[in-house]
Amino acid sequence: MMRFDDQNPDEIAQKLAHIAWEAGRVLRAMESAFLDKRIKDDGSPTTAADLAAEELIIKRLDEAWSGVPVVAEETCSSTHTDDYFFLVDPLDGTGDFIHGTGEYSVNIALIRGNRPMAAVVAAPAMGSIWMAGETTWKSSLPDEAETGFDWREAKVRAAPEKDLVALVSRRHGDIATEACLSVLSIGTRRMTSSALKFCLIASGEADVYVRCGPTMEWDTAAGDHILTCAGGSVVGPGGAPLTYGHEDSGYRNGPFAAIGDIALASRLDLPVSASAA
Numbered sequence: 001m002m003r004f005d006d007q008n009p010d011e012i013a014q015k016l017a018h019i020a021w022e023a024g025r026v027l028r029a030m031e032s033a034f035l036d037k038r039i040k041d042d043g044s045p046t047t048a049a050d051l052a053a054e055e056l057i058i059k060r061l062d063e064a065w066s067g068v069p070v071v072a073e074e075t076c077s078s079t080h081t082d083d084y085f086f087l088v089d090p091l092d093g094t095g096d097f098i099h100g101t102g103e104y105s106v107n108i109a110l111i112r113g114n115r116p117m118a119a120v121v122a123a124p125a126m127g128s129i130w131m132a133g134e135t136t137w138k139s140s141l142p143d144e145a146e147t148g149f150d151w152r153e154a155k156v157r158a159a160p161e162k163d164l165v166a167l168v169s170r171r172h173g174d175i176a177t178e179a180c181l182s183v184l185s186i187g188t189r190r191m192t193s194s195a196l197k198f199c200l201i202a203s204g205e206a207d208v209y210v211r212c213g214p215t216m217e218w219d220t221a222a223g224d225h226i227l228t229c230a231g232g233s234v235v236g237p238g239g240a241p242l243t244y245g246h247e248d249s250g251y252r253n254g255p256f257a258a259i260g261d262i263a264l265a266s267r268l269d270l271p272v273s274a275s276a277a
């Protein structure tokens with residue numbers, strides 16, 4: 001089996017970026033097609049585009065790192081016995097993909113133990129991509145993957161005293177999330193779908209994203225790593241980082257807050273368990 005010890009995390013992230021770039025091409029080509037949607041058990045939609053992108057990503061991961069388990073949203077292989085495994089959301093923000101807002105992303109994270117070590121989030125319709133190994137990098141999405149990326153380091157900003165910029169889901173909200181936000185001095189609330197919320201904080205364009213409603217590990221792992229390597233944090237109740245690979249709980253996350261400035265952590269009071277859907 002291919003091991004990761006001989007590759008540095010930024011090199012792995014770069015390979016993941018190429019795979020996400022290719023999956024993004026598949027999704028863009030399917031944007032205007034009329035796609036039947038199916039509602040899954042958790043109430044969220046899925047389409048042929050989710051499946052096509054996931055199939056491609058799994059194939060490419062296997063070509064690059066044969067035998068490493070992949071836990072992916074649509075075909076969620078339920079066991080991972082190795083120290084390393086991938087978490088994949090081929091299309092995060094399927095509702096937005098269907099409604100044409102363009103706010104959807106491809107999320108891929110390599111997990112070592114219970115934390116990410118390399119990750120990519122691509123936003124094909126927005127033309128942007130973020131990757132992180134040890135450092136976080138942002139690029140526009142090029143026409144040619146081999147030569148076209150223009151990677152620049154991404155960094156969080158210090159939180160302003162007041163008028164924080166909060167990112168909130170366009171399609172999912174709950175009372176517990178609103179209660180957490182209400183104690184912060186929020187100046188602007190910006191509706192944003194998918195893992196883009198983590199990336200905008202990582203790029204210093206926003207300060208906080210709180211989510212007390214249900215999400216899955218593949219929704220957060222890549223964005224978590226991108227934000228963390230840019231100087232931010234993703235914390236659960238009590239301020240601990242999120243951990244991944246919780247097969248027993250069906251890969252569900254608890255409540256979390258993504259923040260650019262760790263100083264905000266002491267002002268947050270997250271509930272212990274996720275709100276109902």
Ligand SMILES: Nc1ncnc2c1ncn2[C@@H]1O[C@H](COP(=O)(O)O)[C@@H](OP(=O)(O)O)[C@H]1O
Nearest residue numbers: 042044091092093094169172193194214215277
């Ligand atoms: N009831 C539920 N249980 C688990 N995850 C849910 C959920 N409702 C929404 N989500 C997650 O929230 C994601 C969308 O987040 P946002 O509202 O921030 O765009 C969905 O991603 P997918 O579109 O990949 O299914 C889905 O995984």
Ligand SMILES: [Mg+2]
Nearest residue numbers: 073089091092
């Ligand atoms: Mg998805």
